[in-house]
Amino acid sequence: MAAIGAGIAVIGASFGIGWIGSKAMESIARQPEAVNDIRSNMILMAALVEGVALIAIVLSIFLT
Template identity: 70%
Template sequence: MGALGAGIAALGAGIGVGMIGSKATESIARQPEASGDIRTAMIITAALIEGAALFAIVVGLLSNG
């Protein structure tokens, strides 16, 4: 059951980072002069999502025992 939870966490993180990338690209296309700020916010948010997903994966795999 823990492996299923870890897989769902990884899937959710992948979807989340993909949505961040698509929305950031759309924002940069609409307002190119703000690309630096948008890119910085995108990287920080993606890192937070990956950290939370890694935590969820580790907890899911450890709860298997």
């Protein structure tokens, strides 16, 4: 069960980070002058998604 929970967490995180990157590239294409702000926000949000995925993996291992 822990492996299934960890796998679901990883899949969710990969979709989330992919979506963040996709939307960031789309917004950079629309406003090239705001590339630095968009990039820093993208990195911050990707780190938060990674943190949530890591917590989900740890909890799925320890609570099973």
